[in-house]
Amino acid sequence: MTTVLTFSNFKGGTGKTTNSTMTGIELAKRGFKTLLIDLDPQANATNLYLKTKENVNGEFVTFGQTLMAGIKNKDIKATIIEA
Numbered sequence: 001m002t003t004v005l006t007f008s009n010f011k012g013g014t015g016k017t018t019n020s021t022m023t024g025i026e027l028a029k030r031g032f033k034t035l036l037i038d039l040d041p042q043a044n045a046t047n048l049y050l051k052t053k054e055n056v057n058g059e060f061v062t063f064g065q066t067l068m069a070g071i072k073n074k075d076i077k078a079t080i081i082e083a
């Protein structure tokens, strides 16, 4: 069974990025197969995860294609970054 959690608000600075990224990490730590989809063009959640991965693993990480490119190509595999 898949559960979709959406963190959205028209107003800026209301904790969308903070709550979605921390919830994603916590669910993964608890053993849930978790995919965080960052639909914000600012990409703050993506940058936070990439920087965290770089700090933890000491490796520079980037992604193969943007989510929009993946949707256009009807294949988002190259968009996904494994933790």
Ligand SMILES: Nc1ncnc2c1ncn2[C@@H]1O[C@H](COP(=O)(O)OP(=O)(O)OP(=O)(O)O)[C@@H](O)[C@H]1O
Pocket: 011, 012, 013, 014, 015, 016, 017, 018, 019, 040, 042, 044
């Ligand atoms: N539960 C919380 N308690 C206190 N401060 C918080 C909490 N959640 C987020 N913040 C702080 O509020 C600010 C805005 O948070 P965040 O960047 O997550 O909001 P956002 O909705 O993603 O903003 P934006 O609209 O710019 O994308 C940050 O400084 C963050 O540290």
Ligand SMILES: [Mg+2]
Pocket: 016, 017, 018, 040, 044, 045
């Ligand atoms: Mg945000």
